[in-house]
Amino acid sequence: MVRVAYLFIFSNIFIIFTPDEQYYKRRKEINTVDRFLWNVSKVFRVSYWYLATRLGVKNTTALYLCIALLLCMIIMGIITHLVHWFFIFPSLGPSVFLVFYFPxxxxxxxxxxxxxxxxxxxxxxASYKLWYFLGVGSHQNIILASSGLSMGVLGLFMIYTGILHPPAASTCLIASLGLIKGITPIIGMMASVVLVCLIGYVLNNLFGIEYPLWNNGEKVPLPKAKTVLGDVQELETDDHVESIAAKLAMRQKLDDED
Structure with a gap:
């Protein structure tokens, strides 16, 4: 009787824990998903970090920069050909270089x-129109005065707003020389700049390089000026004590050099 009871219990346990058809079907689906994810993950082996550990940082940077610049300009060229707009201009080149070299x-x-x-x-x-309406003389005088004023004002704007982007100075010079006629080229230029940023966002993140959708939250540091008396750099701090300490440290350095 006891043997019959044991046999009954173990037979039920075997039935309960024996995988049924649904189990094998579910397990097959899991294996399929795992296999798919594993194959997809192989794509990310072309990431910048992975290649840098194999080829070195310099070689990887050169290879990535070459591929990214080539792809970006091919895309821009195709779009320019299709829409017949002012999508490629000289100062766009330095911007594309910065986006992929210093992302x-x-x-x-x-x-x-x-x-x-x-x-x-x-x-x-604005500078070109101002000097044009003031009538400072010949067209050559207008563009000379316009280029000087516009570049100076743009420099002030970039420093005090923190919106530093050196290639924009070339765009400013193009506009101040009177080479932009009408609103259509302006729309095309700005659309191409936005498109470059979108391409940079996709390609950089695809290769595992962080590139923000708008802003990374960091400020452009002020430049360090090397003078005959030493290096001069403003400390970005609101702490009065830290500011005094920085000045004392700089003075101490100058005294030591003397």
């Missing part, structure tokens, strides 16, 4: 890139 720099962020070029167009056109 983590605040100067390469979409915020600084887009707003920098927009400011360059605005100050360049």
């Amino acid at each position: 983590s720099s605040p100067m390469s962020s979409p915020k600084n890139t887009i707003l920098g070029h927009l400011a360059g167009v605005f100050f360049g056109l």
Whole structure:
């Protein structure tokens, strides 16, 4: 009787824990998903970090920069051919270079890139129109005065707003020389800048390089000026004590050098 009871219990346990058809079907689905994810993950082996550990940082940077610049300009060229707009202009080249060579720099962020070029167009056109209506003389005098004023004002704007993007100075110069006629080229130029930022966002993140959608939250540091008396650099701090300490440290360094 006891043997019968044991046999009954173990037979029920075997039935309960024996995998049924649904179990094998579910397990097959899991294996399929795992296999798919594993194969997809192989794609990310082309990431910048992975290649840098195999090829070295310099070689990887050169390879990535070559591929990214080539792809970006091919895309821009195709779009320009299709829409027949002013999508490629000289100052776009340095911006494309910065986006893929210094993607983590605040100067390469979409915020600084887009707003920098927009400011360059605005100050360049405003300066050209101002001198044109004032009638300072020949067209050569107008563009000379316009280029000087626009570049100076753009420099002030970039420093005090923190929107630093060096290629925008070229855009400002193009506008101040009177080479932009009408609103259509302006729309095309700004659309191309936005498109470059979108391409940079996709390609950089695809290769495992962080590139913000708008701004990375960092500020462009003020430049360090090397003088005959030593290095001069402003400390970005609101703490009065830290500011005094920085000045004392700089003075101490100068005294030691003397």
